[in-house]
Amino acid sequence: MAVTRSGVEATDVIIVGGGIGGLSAAYALARQGLRVRVLEQASAFGEVGAGIQLAPNCTRILEDYGLLEEARSLGVVPDAMVMRDAVSGEELTRLDLRDMERRYGYPYLVIHRSDLHAMFLRSAERSGVELVTDAKVVDYTAGSDEATVHLADGSTQTAPLVIAAEGLHSPARRKFVGDQPVSSAYVAYRGTMPTGSGRGAEVDLSEVVVHVGPDCHFVHYGLRGGELLNQVAVFESPKALAGEEDWGTPDELDAAFAETTPFIRDGLAHMWRDKWWRMYDRDPIDQWVHGRVALLGDSAHPPLQYIAQGAIMAIEDGWVLGEHVRRLRTDDGSVDWGRALAAYQAVRPEHCRRVVETSRRWGVLWHLHGRAREQRNALLLARGTGDYAMIDWLYSTTALTPGEEPEMFRPIPLETAETSLV
Secondary structure: OOEOOOOOEOOOEEEEOOOHHHHHHHHHHHOOOOOEEEEOOOOOOOOOOOEEEEOHHHHHHHHHHOOHHHHHHHOEOOOEEEEEEOOOOOEEEEEEHHHHHHHHOOOOEEEEHHHHHHHHHHHHHHOOOEEEOOOOEEEEEEOOOOEEEEEOOOOEEEEOEEEEOOOOOOHHHHHHOOOOOEEEEEEEEEEEEEOOOOHHHHOOOOEEEEEEEOOEEEEEEEEHHHOEEEEEEEEEOHHHHOOOOOOOOHHHHHHHOOOOOHHHHHHHOOOOOOOOEEEEEOOOOOOOEEOOEEEOHHHOOOOOOOOOOHHHHHHHHHHHHHHHHHHOEOOOOOEOHHHHHHHHHHHHHHHHHHHHHHHHHHHHHHOOOHHHHHHHHHHHHHOOOOOOOOOHHHHOOOOOOHHHOOOOOOOOOHHHOOHHHO
16 A cells, blocks of 8 residues: 555545535545545534525536535525615615526525535545544645645645645645735624524525625525525624724624614624624735645635625635646546646636635625715616626636636726716
């Protein structure tokens, strides 16, 4: 039996991080016949959080993986996405998600994050991925034809390719790039509840709804076949802006939404108040591949959540790399890793830069005050339901080469809003 220097069985790819990005990449590569090992620092594979939205650029990949019907059975396929003003309650615009499915060929799906993670975990197990827990990677050595991970217990493991899928605080990102996460000063509260009675029974689960307000927004949609209502409340923290360490606290939550509709304020009582998520991203980088170490998912491109593409980008990363492996297998079945990684590097950083920067701009747009808010509302009210100009660049395809990347949407300046409407 072939062994690495650490004494464990040889493998083609080591993936560091057992989240959605790491497991989906493991499956993408294992289905190409590669020996894949996933190293997870926790004592068990698991995922925290609540709902996650999967747009057609993701469900297209799930279909290719043979997982779309399983995902459908675990989630909800809503009929519409609706944006409302959080102060007035007025509907500003909507997307007909059934029409969008016809346009792009694949559905818009909402699913519990833990269900999506568990689905990829089962798929990785079925495909023969080696899953290792209690394996904390603390350092990397990147060579020209192999890479080595250094674990907290002093051992090392080596493979022709190492993928760092460790998330926002990636040690690989720290080693090879050296930048820091960027705080948005926004914080998210989440909560789920059964839909059989009370507030859960009052909400239309055929819709994904976002209520946009000054320095805050509120989202709700159904999960697990409509058995659960998922709610998310996001706001800018005055304590964070003042430089205080204890920021995003429940008192700030209530104050941030004090001027919003009764529907939103009623929903705050159902949020988990003992845990909140401070929102960070990182500035885009151009170089993801360092010798035989490749960044993937939030290690490479953590975004703010406004266009719901964080997990999707990670899933796309693994699919793109897997497709280039498939296309670049040599006659003896080995992988030309140099060309595969060059192809991955050529296409993914630019796409993800667009997503990270658009997410930032979209967050600003959602949280406007005063006349700017009125102009935004006027532009959204004037939008036709069948207008897909804002999302074609994002949902229409997952590019494998730079030439396949769709043309970017050009933002409409707020000052062009019809003055009669504001």
